[in-house]
Amino acid sequence: MLRQFELVERVRSYDAGVDEAALNSAYVFAMVKHGSQTRDSGDPYFSHPVEVAGILADMKLDSQSIITGLLHDTVEDTNTTLDEISGKFGPQIANLVDGVTKLSRLESQAEEGRRTMGNYAKLFLAMSEDLRVLLVKLADRLHNMRTLHHVRREDKRLRIARETMEIYVPMAERIGMQWLKEELEDLAFSHINEDARNSILERLRFLRPDSNLAKIERHLKRVLKKGGLDARVDGREKKPHAIWRKMQRKNVSFDQLSDIVAFRVVVSRVPDCYAALGVIHGVLPMIPDRFKDYISTPKPNGYRSIHTTVHGPEGKRLEIQIRTREMDEVAEYGVAAHWSYTAGEDRASASDGSQYQWVRQLLDSIDSTSDPEEFIKNTKLQLFQDRVYCFTPMGEIHELPRNATPVDFAYAIHTRIGDTCVGAKINGVSKRLDTILQNGDQVEIMRSRYASPNPLWVRFVVTGRAHSRIRRHIRIKERGEYIRLGRAIIQQTCASLRRVADDDLLEKFSEAFGKRTVDDLLEAVGRGEITSERVRRLLTSKRSPSRKRRRFQSSGKHAVSIDGLTPGMAVHHAECCHPLPGDRIVGIVETGKGVAIHTIDCDSLQEHEDSVEEWLDVSWSPDGAAPEHYVGRIAVDVINQPGALGEITTAIGNQDANITNLKINARTADFFGMLIDLEVHDVHHLTSIIAALRSIAIVMDISRAP
Numbered sequence: 223m224l225r226q227f228e229l230v231e232r233v234r235s236y237d238a239g240v241d242e243a244a245l246n247s248a249y250v251f252a253m254v255k256h257g258s259q260t261r262d263s264g265d266p267y268f269s270h271p272v273e274v275a276g277i278l279a280d281m282k283l284d285s286q287s288i289i290t291g292l293l294h295d296t297v298e299d300t301n302t303t304l305d306e307i308s309g310k311f312g313p314q315i316a317n318l319v320d321g322v323t324k325l326s327r328l329e330s331q332a333e334e335g336r337r338t339m340g341n342y343a344k345l346f347l348a349m350s351e352d353l354r355v356l357l358v359k360l361a362d363r364l365h366n367m368r369t370l371h372h373v374r375r376e377d378k379r380l381r382i383a384r385e386t387m388e389i390y391v392p393m394a395e396r397i398g399m400q401w402l403k404e405e406l407e408d409l410a411f412s413h414i415n416e417d418a419r420n421s422i423l424e425r426l427r428f429l430r431p432d433s434n435l436a437k438i439e440r441h442l443k444r445v446l447k448k449g450g451l452d453a454r455v456d457g458r459e460k461k462p463h464a465i466w467r468k469m470q471r472k473n474v475s476f477d478q479l480s481d482i483v484a485f486r487v488v489v490s491r492v493p494d495c496y497a498a499l500g501v502i503h504g505v506l507p508m509i510p511d512r513f514k515d516y517i518s519t520p521k522p523n524g525y526r527s528i529h530t531t532v533h534g535p536e537g538k539r540l541e542i543q544i545r546t547r548e549m550d551e552v553a554e555y556g557v558a559a560h561w562s563y564t565a566g567e568d569r570a571s572a573s574d575g576s577q578y579q580w581v582r583q584l585l586d587s588i589d590s591t592s593d594p595e596e597f598i599k600n601t602k603l604q605l606f607q608d609r610v611y612c613f614t615p616m617g618e619i620h621e622l623p624r625n626a627t628p629v630d631f632a633y634a635i636h637t638r639i640g641d642t643c644v645g646a647k648i649n650g651v652s653k654r655l656d657t658i659l660q661n662g663d664q665v666e667i668m669r670s671r672y673a674s675p676n677p678l679w680v681r682f683v684v685t686g687r688a689h690s691r692i693r694r695h696i697r698i699k700e701r702g703e704y705i706r707l708g709r710a711i712i713q714q715t716c717a718s719l720r721r722v723a724d725d726d727l728l729e730k731f732s733e734a735f736g737k738r739t740v741d742d743l744l745e746a747v748g749r750g751e752i753t754s755e756r757v758r759r760l761l762t763s764k765r766s767p768s769r770k771r772r773r774f775q776s777s778g779k780h781a782v783s784i785d786g787l788t789p790g791m792a793v794h795h796a797e798c799c800h801p802l803p804g805d806r807i808v809g810i811v812e813t814g815k816g817v818a819i820h821t822i823d824c825d826s827l828q829e830h831e832d833s834v835e836e837w838l839d840v841s842w843s844p845d846g847a848a849p850e851h852y853v854g855r856i857a858v859d860v861i862n863q864p865g866a867l868g869e870i871t872t873a874i875g876n877q878d879a880n881i882t883n884l885k886i887n888a889r890t891a892d893f894f895g896m897l898i899d900l901e902v903h904d905v906h907h908l909t910s911i912i913a914a915l916r917s918i919a920i921v922m923d924i925s926r927a928p
């Protein structure tokens with residue numbers, strides 16, 4: 223175990239300004255807190271945080287990161303509180319420890335096998351506001367992996383190794399720590415498939431003497447020089463896990479694998495890449511079908527290189543990658559490449575390199591030993607901050623844009639689920655469908671088989687998928703409603719002329735009005751593009767006499783029922799008079815907009831007195847019990863005294879009505895007048911509310927308002 227003075231020395235070696243006192247105090251604090259706890263290896267538990275701190279010191283991190291490493295398990299595994307840490311080491315350290323603790327808890331949230339690799343890593347990145355939180359978590363995992371063989375239960379070892387492969391390996395890769403990625407991957411591989419790893423290692427050992435990397439490097443360099451090219455050539459043996467993956471993917475045995483070593487040719491300019499290719503192919507015969515030009519056609523992640531495989535000097539296959547120094551730099555930061563690949567759908571312009579900027583800066587600072595404090599100070603992860611990651615109850619994770627709602631989440635799972643969604647539980651609590659989701663939220667979608675998308679959802683959904691589904695649904699439903707309305711209008715018109723609107727007649731109408739189908743005709747009538755008057759004229763072949771409002775006073779027999787039509791689509795209730803079920807009503811056909819419903823005594827009907835073709839006899843549903851809410855408006859004058867408004871709203875609430883709008887339109891020292899819009903079931907409901915308000919002493923006057 224790393225001793226106290228050794229740790230301090232190690233930090234001092236790269237950081238002259240080390241906070242020695244704080245480091246010492248954290249060392250002792252963690253030792254006391256973990257007390258007699260032990261690890262699976264039998265070592266004192268305390269050895270773990272100390273080794274984690276040591277790894278962080280190897281990464282040349284600042285004192286705060288090292289202290290966080292020492293304290294990282296105290297809150298989770300001992301009786302230590304964050305307040306205690308804050309009091310002793312300051313709020314910043316407490317914050318870092320809290321961040322690490324949260325990530326540790328998150329680990330267990332996703333069920334094994336349902337984690338999607340990249341997404342989980344991204345969730346971690348999005349959750350770690352401070353880069354140091356992530357680095358401590360990675361160091362923690364690295365030490366746990368280095369000591370995993372001490373864990374006795376095999377299923378536990380396997381679970382941890384798989385988790386490492388799925389979450390931590392991609393994460394290390396994403397933030398550009400290639401060495402960490404490779405060590406974690408190799409350790410995990412040794413637990414997941416020890417036999418495969420051993421046999422690959424053995425085979426590599428056997429092949430190594432004649433693979434002769436250095437000799438081939440020299441040979442290639444000579445060949446290129448003769449062709450007039452100054453190139454850097456490196457050969458590299460692949461890691462067991464990379465070889466294994468390739469064997470799996472191509473379904474081949476080790477011996478059939480040509481590329482256990484790969485050579486990289488790095489030149490200065492793009493034309494030199496093609497020149498180098500020509501030179502190499504001129505001397506070493508190429509193997510057909512293995513050539514790929516990612517320079518002219520970069521991979522989606524921005525990776526550029528020429529790949530070719532040739533018959534090498536001793537008849538061995540050689541895999542060669544040719545690229546410029548600049549392309550090589552991008553490929554080195556495999557991290558950035560990997561990130562932009564999986565996020566590629568949303569970040570189309572991955573090739574301009576601008577998004578690699580922060581990674582480069584990060585790597586540059588890790589390399590530069592001069593000022594480690596500078597690098598780590600306030601390094602915030604900007605990556606993925608515009609995304610949010612949420613779980614299904616089964617632990618599946620979904621990536622959504624920021625400000626996404628449960629409706630977006632439902633559509634992200636499946637369009638069927640979005641279409642039938644009626645409610646949502648977030649972390650077990652029922653929430654509104656327009657609630658903005660937070661990172662790590664568990665979202666359960668409540669569904670009803672008979673539900674359909676609510677047109678109002680378009681106001682808050684943020685994903686294109688949800689948007690287009692809802693819009694599409696509105697269009698289909700709207701057409702259906704216009705067709706129903708159009709059919710009712712034609713039936714009414716025919717009935718008033720003692721005709722029956724049968725299929726033959728409807729076909730005739732379609733033809734006469736130049737519509738392709740009967741549905742098209744009915745929709746046009748419903749939308750008011752073809753008026754009932756034109757239909758009437760077609761039937762009587764003469765102009766019908768103008769009729770006035772009188773006609774509607776005795777209506778009912780042939781009225782068009784507006785029951786079941788959605789307000790806002792084919793029919794809408796006029797804003798001028800707020801008709802309620804139970805009111806005598808009339809419809810005014812507005813071309814292209816469907817039918818506006820007015821009360822029979824509405825003043826605005828005067829404008830339509832002379833255009834009888836616009837008038838439509840309509841009725842509420844026969845039983846008058848439509849389930850929807852309607853808006854009724856009342857005008858109230860109230861004595862101006864404290865608490866008056868509260869008394870009014872309470873009385874309305876007691877009548878089981880919602881206030882949707884309230885406007886004070888007159889105020890004097892003695893009284894004030896206001897207009898209140900209420901959601902009511904029908905006109906009786908409104909009448910009973912008026913009666914209830916009238917009985918309150920402070921109400922001077924009350925009436926239904928237009």
Ligand code: MN
Nearest residue numbers: 270294295362
């Ligand atoms: Mn730990």
